[in-house]
Amino acid sequence: MAAFPLALALAALAWPHATAAPQPAEGTQHNDGAAALLSELKQMRAELHQHRRELDQSRRKMEALREKMRQAPPPYFRKEGNTLILDNMNLQIVSNGRVPGVGNLIVGLGHNCLTASNGVVVGENNTIAANGNFVAGSANVAQATSATVLGGVVNWASAAYATVLGGQGNTFKKTAAIAPESCGC
Numbered sequence: 001m002a003a004f005p006l007a008l009a010l011a012a013l014a015w016p017h018a019t020a021a022p023q024p025a026e027g028t029q030h031n032d033g034a035a036a037l038l039s040e041l042k043q044m045r046a047e048l049h050q051h052r053r054e055l056d057q058s059r060r061k062m063e064a065l066r067e068k069m070r071q072a073p074p075p076y077f078r079k080e081g082n083t084l085i086l087d088n089m090n091l092q093i094v095s096n097g098r099v100p101g102v103g104n105l106i107v108g109l110g111h112n113c114l115t116a117s118n119g120v121v122v123g124e125n126n127t128i129a130a131n132g133n134f135v136a137g138s139a140n141v142a143q144a145t146s147a148t149v150l151g152g153v154v155n156w157a158s159a160a161y162a163t164v165l166g167g168q169g170n171t172f173k174k175t176a177a178i179a180p181e182s183c184g185c
Contacts, residue, residue, distance in 0.1 A: 093118075098131045133157075137166070147172075 078085040095103025095117055103118040111121045116128035122136040126149075133142035140149040140156070147157035152166035162172040 104128065140164070 076087050076089055078087060093103055093105055098117045100115045100117055101113060104113045104116055105120045106113055107122045108124050110125040112127040113119065113121060116133055117131050119128040119133040121128050123138050125139045126135040126137065127141040128135050129143040130145045130147065132146040134148045135142045137149060137151040138153045140152065142149050142157045144158055144162065145160040147160065148163040149155045149157050150163065150165050153168050155164040155167065155169065156171040157164050158171065158173050162174065164170045164172055
C-alpha cells in the first residue's frame with residue numbers, strides 16, 4: 001500500500017501541467033485563423049445570397065419581357081383576321097444554294113415541292129420539281145430547270161426554260177417552245 005500513495009502523489013504533481021491551457025500566443029494564432037476563415041465564409045455566403053437575388057430579379061425581368069413579346073407582335077408584322085401583313089417591308093426567301101425542298105414560296109394547298117428549290121407555286125395540287133420553277137393554276141407540273149406554267153390546268157413544262165402560258169392539257173418537252181393552244185406539242 002505504500003506504493004499507491006507515492007504514485008498518487010506523482011500523478012497529482014504531473015496533472016496540472018498535462019492539462020494546462022495552451023500558451024496564449026499559440027492559442028491566439030489558431031483562434032485568429034479560425035476567425036478569419038469564419039469571416040471569409042460569412043462574406044462568401046452574403047455574396048452568394050446577393051447573386052441569387054440578382055439572378056431571381058433577372059429571371060423575373062426576362063419572364064416579363066417574354067410575356068410582353070407573346071402578347072404584342074413586332075411592329076412590322078400585323079395580323080388582321082387570318083392575314084399576316086408586313087408593313088413597309090419585302091419578303092425574301094433565302095436558301096443555302098439549291099437544296100431540295102427549301103427556298104420555295106408556296107401559296108395554296110396540295111402542292112408537291114419536295115425536290116424543288118427556289119421556286120414559286122400558286123393554286124392547287126401543282127408540282128415544282130427543279131430549281132427556279134414557277135407554276136400557277138391547278139394540277140400543273142414544272143419539272144426542269146426554270147420551267148414555267150403560268151396557269152391553266154393539267155399542263156406540263158418538262159424541258160429546261162420551257163413555258164406553258166395556260167390552257168388545258170398542254171405539254172412542252174422542248175426548251176423555249178412557243179406554240180398555239182391547238183398545237184398539242
